[in-house]
Amino acid sequence: MKTNIGVFFGGRSTEHEISIISANQAINAIDSRKYDVTPVYITKDGKWFTGSALLNLANYRDIPALLNMCEEVYMRPIYGDYNLYYSMPKGVFSKKTIACKLDVVIPVLHGANGEDGTFEGILDSIGIPYAGCDTLSSANGMDKITMKMILRENGIPVVDYTWFTDRQWFAQRDELIDRIEQNMGYPVIIKPANLGSSIGIGCARNRNELCARVEDASRYASRIIVEHMVEQLQEINCSVLGDCDEFDTSVLEEPIKTTDILSYTDKYMGGSKGAKGMQASAKKIPADLPVEMTKEIQRLAGETFRVLSCHGVSRVDVIVDKSTSKIYVNEINTIPGSLSFYLWEATGLTFDKLMDKLVSLALKRNTRRSQKTFSFPQNIFAMGGGSKNGVKGGVKSGKPNKG
Ligand SMILES: Nc1ncnc2c1ncn2[C@@H]1O[C@H](COP(=O)(O)OP(=O)(O)O)[C@@H](O)[C@H]1O
Ligand SMILES: [Mg+2]
DSSP, X not given: OOEEEEEEEEOSSTTHHHHHHHHHHHHHHSOTTTEEEEEXXXXXXXXXXXXXXXXXXXXXXXXXXXHHTSEEEEOOSOTTOOEEEEEEEESTTTOEEEEEEOSEEEEEOOSTTTTSSHHHHHHHHHTOOBXXXXXXXXXXXHOHHHHHHHHHHTTOOOOOXXXXXXXXXXXXXXXXXXXXXXXXXXXXXXXXXXXXXXXXXXXXXXXXXXXXXHHHHTTTOSEEEEEEXXXXXXXXXXXXXXXXXXEEEEEEEEEOOSSSSOOHHHHHTTTSSSOOOGGGSOEESSOOOOHHHHHHHHHHHHHHHHHTTOEEEEEEEEEEETTTTEEEEEEEESSOGGGGHHHHHHHTXXXXXXXXXXXXXXXXXXXXXXTSOOSOSSOGGGOTTOBTTBSTTOEETTEEOOO
């Protein structure tokens, strides 16, 4: 029997369409002699569907018609149950409830509700092996504020920043503006903390622009980060593949932008009409940089992957301030566009081998995890000799003391 890979994509995310493209590329790269693939498409309202019609990108022009050709499915949040169930049993007589059993999952979900640990939490509850970051590292990597705090704490250079919630902005706007103007000065970059693809991001060169950009960012997220803007910047990306402290780094790419900040169009349209995914964007591979700087960026990318305890394939994006040659880590993408396959190809690892590696990393992590202790066989309620107050501090006022 071949290993059955469930590739999950789409999702309740502003990067829904990009995820469809990345997943399509990944599915086409999977070696069908070794693996079966079960595509699972998550709609924009969060329903799961499977079916072979999902494999043809042209079908996504008419989503209702596509879904008519597919079956709605779900997994139960029960440890050890790897089945994909039909939401409506098939056939009047057979009542077939199980669509298939998955062996491993590859989440290709960019952005919210996929790359941020929420979906990984479902997989962790089920205990199924899956590729990529776990709940904690996904969540830490997705939130631009938490990520920068962890990086800074570990001596990895990040630009100066401050952050606040939309409610704080509403209540103490003047104080926050003073803080930004005194500590950072203009220009600044304003970002919703947990989005991707440059959505809701803008720069401000004065107070009016700052207020407008914060309003804009707060349409997308309640946590907002304001960063020092590097004006003469060179953006460089490096992919990292592995498991926390055992990893490889790829050659570097320099994405080419057409506006002040790298836009959604730059990233996915490649300057032409029609979405083609990250791989289609204009870029230089390998980036034209001195050897020493290349090595330093690869080192920082690996360190970022390690301190965030990442797994699978990530892409670390850095900013080089050309006026000082200083390097800052800007962000990590824990489910990068096109799974960064084009960077691995340029490094000497073909896309099918990258998919192989993701599967084997997923299986290895699962084996290691299953060897950890999650519960004790003894039932403390069945143990004799306990006091009336119970064990370990007792149960007071109906609340068990977990300490
Ligand atoms: N501190 C900064 N200084 C200058 N430009 C920036 C800065 N932060 C981000 N940018 C620009 O904005 C783009 C998007 O920001 P980024 O943090 O990468 O968000 P996203 O998750 O949406 O990709 C970057 O690719 C870069 O062009
Ligand atoms: Mg980015």
